[in-house]
Amino acid sequence: MKVLYFAWLRQRIGVPAEEFDLPGGVKTVDDLVGFLTAKGPGYAKGFAEPQVIRAAVNFEYVPFDHKLSNTDEVAFFPPVTGG
Amino acid sequence: MIKVQQKNFDIGAELAALTRGNHRIGGVASFVGLVRDLAAGDDTAAALQAMTLEHYPAMTEKKLAEIEAEARARWPLEASLIIHRYGRLEPGEQIVLVACASAHRQAAFDACNFLMDWLKTEAPFWKLEETDASEDWVDSRASDDAAAARWQVKPDRAAE
Numbered sequence: 001m002k003v004l005y006f007a008w009l010r011q012r013i014g015v016p017a018e019e020f021d022l023p024g025g026v027k028t029v030d031d032l033v034g035f036l037t038a039k040g041p042g043y044a045k046g047f048a049e050p051q052v053i054r055a056a057v058n059f060e061y062v063p064f065d066h067k068l069s070n071t072d073e074v075a076f077f078p079p080v081t082g083g
Numbered sequence: 084m085i086k087v088q089q090k091n092f093d094i095g096a097e098l099a100a101l102t103r104g105n106h107r108i109g110g111v112a113s114f115v116g117l118v119r120d121l122a123a124g125d126d127t128a129a130a131l132q133a134m135t136l137e138h139y140p141a142m143t144e145k146k147l148a149e150i151e152a153e154a155r156a157r158w159p160l161e162a163s164l165i166i167h168r169y170g171r172l173e174p175g176e177q178i179v180l181v182a183c184a185s186a187h188r189q190a191a192f193d194a195c196n197f198l199m200d201w202l203k204t205e206a207p208f209w210k211l212e213e214t215d216a217s218e219d220w221v222d223s224r225a226s227d228d229a230a231a232a233r234w235q236v237k238p239d240r241a242a243e
Contacts, residue, residue, distance in 0.1 A: 006139055007209035008220045056207070059142040075139055075207075079223035082136070082167065082208025083116055083179055083199060 001070050003032075005046070006077035009053065012046035022070040029055045030064040032074065047076075054079060084163070085147045087138070089170040092180055101162045101182055108161045108184045112191035114199050116179035118172045122214070129214035134221075136169040136178065139207040143167070150201045154183065157197070158190040165198060167208065197234050204231040 004017045023035050033055075037047045047053065055062050056075040068074065084101075086092075094115060102108045122128035147165050154163060162184040172178060181202070183194040210221040 004139065006207070007137055007211070056139075056142055059139075059145045061205075073141075075142065077139070077207065078209065078220065080204065080207050081210045081221045081223050082138070082206045083203035083227075 001068070002073045003036075004073070004075040006075065008078060009046045009076055013042045022068060027067060028064065029057070029062060029066045029068060029074070032068060033064065033076075052078060084165070085144060085151060086164075086166045087140070087143055087147070088166065088168060091168070091177060092166050094177075094180060097164060097166065097180060098182055101164050102184050105161050105184070107186055109186045110188045110191050111182055111184045112188065112195040113180065113182040114195055115177055116199075118174050118176045118178055120174040123174075129216040131174050132213045132215065133171050133173050134178075135171045135211040135213065137209045137211065138167075138169045142207045146206050147202070150198060150205060153201070154194045154198050158183070158185065158194040160185050160190060160194055163194065163198070165202065167202070167206065169208070200227070200231045200234060203227045 001022050002017060002019050005013050005015070010016050026032050026035050033047055033050050036043045053076050055064060055066070057066055057068065057072050059073070094113070098111055098113060102111055118134050120131040122130050147167070151163055151165055154160065160183050164180065164182045166180040168178055179202070181195055181198045183191045183198065185191040185194070204227055212219050212221055
C-alpha cells in the first residue's frame with residue numbers, strides 16, 4: 001500500500017510518502033494510525049491529536065473505521081485550507 | 084473546466100474563452116481569491132512575505148471535478164470554470180478563479196457561491212504562511228464549514 005502525508009503532518013513525519021505491505025493486524029484506517037504512531041517520535045507527534053487528522057483512501061474522504069486493502073492509496077492530512 | 088496550475092491566469096482572457104461562441108449565455112458570475120496579508124495595517128504583526136499552497140494532485144483534480152459536476156446538476160449552467168493555483172504566491176497575487184455562465188444571473192451567482200464554499204472545505208489544498216518571524220500553516224475555519232453546510236447535501240452524498 002501507499003501512504004501519503006501533507007502539510008504539517010508531512011513535516012512532522014519527515015517524509016511525503018512511503019510504501020509498505022498492509023501490516024498484520026491492521027484492518028482499518030484507525031488501526032493504521034495506531035501502527036504509524038508507534039513507528040517513531042515524528043509519527044507520534046504527527047498523530048498526537050488524531051481527531052484533527054483527515055483520511056482519504058483512493059482519493060475519497062473516509063471515516064477512520066474504513067476497511068483497508070493492500071492496494072489502497074491512503075492519505076493523511078490536516079483540515080484543508082484552499083480557496 | 085478544471086485547471087490546477089502554478090502559473091498566473093488572465094481573468095479577462097479566461098472569461099472570454101468561457102463564453103465564446105455560446106449565445107445562450109446571458110451572464111457570467113465570477114470570484115477571484117487573492118493572497119491577503121492579515122498583518123496589513125497592523126504595525127504590531129509580522130508582514131506576510133508569501134504563501135505556499137501545497138496540494139494532493141490526484142485528489143484535487145477528482146474533488147474539483149465532482150464539485151463542478153454537482154454545481155452543474157443543481158443549476159442550469161452553460162459553462163463553468165475553476166482555476167486553482169499552487170506553489171509560492173506573494174501578497175496580492177491571484178490564487179483562485181471560479182466562474183459560472185448561465186442564461187440568467189441568479190443561477191450564475193448561486194453556483195459561483197456554491198463552488199467557492201465547497202472548494203474551501205473539500206479540495207485538498209493547504210496554505211503555509213511565511214513572515215519574517217515564522218512559517219505557519221493556516222488553520223481551517225469553522226465559518227467555512229458553516230458556509231458549506233448551508234448548501235446541505237454534500238457533493239459526495241448527492242452523487243450516490
